[in-house]
Amino acid sequence: MRGYYRKYLFIVLSCVLFGALNAALPPRFTAAGNPSLYKILQERAEMNLQKLEKSRRRQYQSLLKYRADVVMPYLIAYESDVNLILTNPAAIKSNYDEIVKLLEHGTKFEPEFYLSYIARQTVSDERIEAYRKAFLDDGLREIMQSSVDDIDLYRKVSLWCVARLVFKQTSGRDQTPLDITQKSLYGRCEEMQILFVAAARTVGLASRPASTPWWAHSDNNHAWAEVFLEGEWHYTGDMEAAYFPDQTWFSGMIDKTVLILADGSLASGDDEVLITGKYDTVINSIRNYAKERTRTLKLSIVAAAGEPLPKVSFGVMVYNWGSLRSLIWLETDAEGKFDLSVGRGAFYISAFKDGKKGLMLVPSGVEENIDVSMTLSDKPFADEDLLLIYPSNPMEWSQAPEIWNEGVKLAKAEWNVKHKSFSERVLPFQAEHADSLFVELCAAVRGNYDQFLSFVLNNPPLTRQFMIYLLNEDPKFLWQASAEQFEALHTFFNKFDSEDYGDEELASLMGPNVHWEELPRAAYSHKKKAQLYPKAFVQKGKHDAKHLDKIMRWQAKTYKIEGEKALSGLLSLEIAVKQKYLNALQYRMLSVSIARANGFSTQFTRIPNLIKVLLDGDWRYYNVAKQALEDGAGTRNPQSFELKVSCVDELGFPLNAVDTQFSVNRYQDGAFYPIVYLEQKSKGVFGAQVPQGKYYLQFGYRNGDDKTGFHIRHIDGSALDKIELEIASINFPKTWDAADSEYVALLNDASLPGITHVLIGNHDRENSKRVADKLSDLKLEFLWLGFEETPDAASNYVYSPAWKELVTRNPANAFRTITLVNTDEGWRIYDGLWERLP
Numbered sequence: 001m002r003g004y005y006r007k008y009l010f011i012v013l014s015c016v017l018f019g020a021l022n023a024a025l026p027p028r029f030t031a032a033g034n035p036s037l038y039k040i041l042q043e044r045a046e047m048n049l050q051k052l053e054k055s056r057r058r059q060y061q062s063l064l065k066y067r068a069d070v071v072m073p074y075l076i077a078y079e080s081d082v083n084l085i086l087t088n089p090a091a092i093k094s095n096y097d098e099i100v101k102l103l104e105h106g107t108k109f110e111p112e113f114y115l116s117y118i119a120r121q122t123v124s125d126e127r128i129e130a131y132r133k134a135f136l137d138d139g140l141r142e143i144m145q146s147s148v149d150d151i152d153l154y155r156k157v158s159l160w161c162v163a164r165l166v167f168k169q170t171s172g173r174d175q176t177p178l179d180i181t182q183k184s185l186y187g188r189c190e191e192m193q194i195l196f197v198a199a200a201r202t203v204g205l206a207s208r209p210a211s212t213p214w215w216a217h218s219d220n221n222h223a224w225a226e227v228f229l230e231g232e233w234h235y236t237g238d239m240e241a242a243y244f245p246d247q248t249w250f251s252g253m254i255d256k257t258v259l260i261l262a263d264g265s266l267a268s269g270d271d272e273v274l275i276t277g278k279y280d281t282v283i284n285s286i287r288n289y290a291k292e293r294t295r296t297l298k299l300s301i302v303a304a305a306g307e308p309l310p311k312v313s314f315g316v317m318v319y320n321w322g323s324l325r326s327l328i329w330l331e332t333d334a335e336g337k338f339d340l341s342v343g344r345g346a347f348y349i350s351a352f353k354d355g356k357k358g359l360m361l362v363p364s365g366v367e368e369n370i371d372v373s374m375t376l377s378d379k380p381f382a383d384e385d386l387l388l389i390y391p392s393n394p395m396e397w398s399q400a401p402e403i404w405n406e407g408v409k410l411a412k413a414e415w416n417v418k419h420k421s422f423s424e425r426v427l428p429f430q431a432e433h434a435d436s437l438f439v440e441l442c443a444a445v446r447g448n449y450d451q452f453l454s455f456v457l458n459n460p461p462l463t464r465q466f467m468i469y470l471l472n473e474d475p476k477f478l479w480q481a482s483a484e485q486f487e488a489l490h491t492f493f494n495k496f497d498s499e500d501y502g503d504e505e506l507a508s509l510m511g512p513n514v515h516w517e518e519l520p521r522a523a524y525s526h527k528k529k530a531q532l533y534p535k536a537f538v539q540k541g542k543h544d545a546k547h548l549d550k551i552m553r554w555q556a557k558t559y560k561i562e563g564e565k566a567l568s569g570l571l572s573l574e575i576a577v578k579q580k581y582l583n584a585l586q587y588r589m590l591s592v593s594i595a596r597a598n599g600f601s602t603q604f605t606r607i608p609n610l611i612k613v614l615l616d617g618d619w620r621y622y623n624v625a626k627q628a629l630e631d632g633a634g635t636r637n638p639q640s641f642e643l644k645v646s647c648v649d650e651l652g653f654p655l656n657a658v659d660t661q662f663s664v665n666r667y668q669d670g671a672f673y674p675i676v677y678l679e680q681k682s683k684g685v686f687g688a689q690v691p692q693g694k695y696y697l698q699f700g701y702r703n704g705d706d707k708t709g710f711h712i713r714h715i716d717g718s719a720l721d722k723i724e725l726e727i728a729s730i731n732f733p734k735t736w737d738a739a740d741s742e743y744v745a746l747l748n749d750a751s752l753p754g755i756t757h758v759l760i761g762n763h764d765r766e767n768s769k770r771v772a773d774k775l776s777d778l779k780l781e782f783l784w785l786g787f788e789e790t791p792d793a794a795s796n797y798v799y800s801p802a803w804k805e806l807v808t809r810n811p812a813n814a815f816r817t818i819t820l821v822n823t824d825e826g827w828r829i830y831d832g833l834w835e836r837l838p
Contacts, residue, residue, distance in 0.1 A: 028110070029071065030069050037112075038068070045060075052084060074115045075095065075121060083128055086518060095131070099118070107204075115266055117228065118201050125516065126179075127518055131176065136202060138181065140157070154200070155242065157199050159410075162415070163410075165187050165191065166185060170187065173516040175480065176194075180194070183480065184448075192225075192239065193210075196236065197209055200225070208226050209226075210223070210263075211261055213326075215256070216346070217702070237250065238765070240411070254293075258347040259327050262283040289343075290344070293343075297362065299314070301358070302336060311353075314329070314352075315350045315671065316328055317348040319700045323665055323698050324348055324698060342370075345364055346363050363389070364390065380714040384712050385710075386709070388710055390706050397810070441467050446478070448480065458483070462490070465498040472503070488532040489512055491532070501601070515589050517571060518572040539551045551598050552591065552627040555587075559580065561587050565581035566586060571590075573590075587624065600613050606673060608669075621691070630691075640692060641723060642687065642721065642722045642723070643689075646726045655684050661835075663676070663678075664678070676689075698710070702835050713725060736830050737828065743760070757782035759820075760785045770833060775819075783796055783798060785797075786798070786803065821838055823838055
């Protein structure tokens, strides 16, 4: 009986404790004050745990009983089950505690809004970690306490981010907030987004990620953050230029865009929600940018006889990197209709249903409403030669006060101190090791030095080949890998002679991850060494097509494609290995890992069911669903035709195009998938061997940032040996503009011995770094002029007082990237991201 009373007393005290703890929360965030929302989130959280193994599920179920409020069930319900598997539940508990402490001070937001944009833990595809307490201890607590209002808080958080991240182009796998602040101090635009959104949410600023999957006017994409200030969503890009919201380098390009997509979870009535998924809502945020200049697309899709077609899948597409690419896929209503807010730039609509298809251009315009009626048929798309227009919008640039500029300098100096500490840590090795390559590698791992050193101390001396591979490949592996992951890759690398492989072949064999999923945790051991792949993956056989068939048949027997039974999201390898059911994407990713484990250089593709494998020196497509090599005719032996394309101007003269502007695309279920890029054979002549089949050739080019030429041709190469085409373009840009004297004058105080290429743009600007990378990739020597001095810039970077003066006079100049090229006609200029040099 005594034990019974103790148990009863514990339950009573627990209930009292729950009540006392929840008493501090706003009532609408408690189970008692908001029972309907609490019940919904509890049920969703329990459902989200169903596919987890029992012990991990019980850990999360214990968290659900921790306190009777809406916060914990939301945190568990709105993170992917894959991320919950990867996460130590203690990290969620830590984040929860900080969210509740923040919430105890009260909030003006409704629970759904607060949960979606302040409590939400992840920003993009990064794993969950306990970053909130670490961020508060790293200065955000003082910032939060000293801020007088939300605008002040926003600006201080922006400077805090400047001190912890410098833009650097890297791979697509996301770093976590603590990866950024403790290990790398570098990141691409999505890491800038992750850092700011995570920091803003930590201090109670509602924030969400936003992006354009593809620019319409330029070959690239971009991600940034939105922050809720004074009752409205605003955007922010470069943190150092964030004094005024809605002012960043792309502010003058808003009218060039088509859609801007933001991410939420619990939908708000004020948002234009396009898709509601299991964990996320996709929000069309274009009206927050274009304001009254936004257009409304009123789409109606009908059959050939004119009757409405219900539930039609359609994609909004723009030309980017040689092909039409989708921004988003949506579905019409029961009457075949859909209304969508869009920008002023031109775009395509691609629709598909039951074997019928349609492709229609929506041109640029200023009209308020665009009525589009689209007819589907089974005929090939018509050939087109078009000029797509992308207008600029007016933009008044405001000058930040000098105290802000001083704050930016101090924040950058703080970053430099941290950056320098990474370099100083390896100084002892410079005295002890004559191998400068090893010292360079020690510096390249940056804040991940302890894990790398642990790996080195427990393994034989590293070969030069392995060190070169690590330095040349994804730097994020160096920043994120554990000692065991380093060892697993090292063990696998030593099975092969790297000198037998080209750079692309070696990267396609050694890559430890496939499609930007989390690095695989090295859970496999053999002879006391960590292994990248489980032993079961390796199937005996000769290195040929039959061996590839054998291992793919083994995969088909071991794993099944059943999306409803599969986990959600991108599976890291150690999770995928343990599953019986996978969705089609996960299955294709696992196919790449299995092929690599058996020594095949293999690449992931976005084409359904297809991966790309190197066989006998040729890259071949392999259909993992059919377990067979595939060309356009679906046969084992490669059957192809020769495609030859002549590109001329209006007078018939050959154009100086480049091969990346051409793509041969497979059309499937409404989407275009580039399978072959043409190679330049001579001036104006391009060609390739293409697997037999039916395709669409696409060719495009940028004529400045306001015009894009686009050509599409249907090709039926099902039973032909050779196809020759000619494309005549009257708008193809032949030269850059002549440089104005004020820009040439900037070169007067700079040393130009033998230099024919000059980049004007600050050392830490994203677009300037992109152009610098382009020039470096072309092996060109160039001078780089900026308006700030810095000790850590590239060796060819020079501070220009004259450019500083122009920036001071016109703050918009700080966001520009200008390239000057000295030609026979004098200095030529391009303002922005050029596609090719003159």
